[in-house]
Amino acid sequence: MNESRIPVFLNADDQYTVPTYITLYSMLYNHRGDEMLDVYLLTKGDLTEKNIALLNSLAEKFPKLNFEILTVDKNYDQVSINMEHLSCATLYRLMIPRIALSVSDEPIDKCIYIDTDLIVEGDIASLYHCDVEGYYLAGVADGIRLLPYNDDYKNILGIPDVNNYINAGVLLWNLKELNQAEGLRESLEEAGFRNDFPFNDQDALNSVLYGKIKELSPKFNVMPFYFCDREKAEIERLYGRNDVAEARKDPQIVHYINFKKPWIYTTTAFAGRWWKYVRMQDRSIRREYIRPFLDAHRLPRHSVARERCITVMKEIGIYWTARRLKGKVKALRNETGAHTGDLTVTEME
Structure with missing residues (x-):
């Protein structure tokens, strides 16, 4: 594996082009290392030429970007997605181990996955260089661990407990070890078809890869509820007081989970950070792309x-x-x- 390149995967559909653009812009703007960023956007082939042009324009602004749009299989189109603000594109991340085998001349031993409803505030290289040896996947603990019905939830997932359950919005994959495990790649994709998983792909990852998931510092996936004072004690119990303090002070990635997106709800915690990158855009991009998107999602x-x-x-x-x-x-x-x-x-x- 070439250490001078960082592979990053995302998934989105045409309706999410503007948030995807802002996510990528923030990541590229804050990348300070010498590594090239090989970015692969997984879609079902529905992006318009206009939106493709917007995404491709990032390569003109950031010379360290190698960007490619990939059309994936439409196997998941008929799966029921249990969250209203998501589409079947959320399941594309389950295909990453297989797709990574064919997108590069050199083997991809390790890669990052990020959602497109987030911003990268630190250098993405700091996430990539976290050690995942001995694990298949790494991510940040999800709040499901705090829910009172997690005994029932572990039965749904078919795992002993949810004490290692992570959020699927920011992932660090150890593709080398995962793809060497016989049948595991196929089991992961198959789990995406299960309609009894409340959180679809996230549950699939936590179920299939149970016991081989490493927990990362919460600073790599800071979710808005970190900043709700009434939940402070619970969040500190989940992550630890020092890690929560670090995540609040110096978030590397801010992830706007659930339906309260910053382009709709301006009072969402750290919404101002998302809008900061909007204000950085050329007037023509704001007029042709961002303003119509905001108008379509206006409250x-x-x-x-x-x-x-x-x-x-x-x-x-x-x-x-x-x-x-x-x-x-x-x-x-x-x-x-x-x-x-x-x-x-x-x-x-």
Whole structure:
């Protein structure tokens, strides 16, 4: 394997071209090493010529980029995706071990996978050079480990526990060892067809590769709930106080999980970091690509007003106090309703 090159895989469909562009731009902008970045975008072949031109323009801005768009098999098109904000493209990452065998003249022993709803704030090389010897995959712990029903969840996945369960948005693959394991590559792809996995590809990875997954520092996949003060104790229990403090202070990758994307919800934690890269773009790109994308995902007017109100409340430091007060009022109203025989707030909702 050529150590002067870093292979990076992503997957997306045409509707996600702008976030994909911002993800790649942030990664390339912050890459300070001498390594070339060999980036492979996995798609089902639905990208328009206009959007392909946008992505290809990155090579003109960043000479360390070697970019290739790959059309993958459409095997997963009929799989039910259980998260509304995702498409079948999320399953393409399961094909990486097989695809990596044919995209380069030299064997790819190791590679990175990143989602396209994130930004890379540090040098991607720091992730790539993490040691994964003896493991098939490395990633950051997922909050599922904190859920009270994780005993049921381990039964769904068919594994002894979820104590090593990771988020699939940022992955470091040890392709050399994985592809040497007989039948493992095929088992991983087959698991993508299971409709009983609530988190589809993420569950497939954690199920099939159980016991051979290494946990990385949370700074490599900082998710917005890290910054919710009311969850601070739980998050510190999951990652450790020092690692959480480091992730908050110096996040290497910020991953906007779930439906609260920064281009829709401007109050999402670290949304300003995503918008920073939008402001870096040429006026023509903002006009031809980014503005139409934002218009298509714009919130209703009343929701925009609510988002602005939340932003102001957070800036002046009263947001969480107001949330706690609202919770106490709601609890009091429910308690009063129970004594009077009236419908409680919860029942009415």
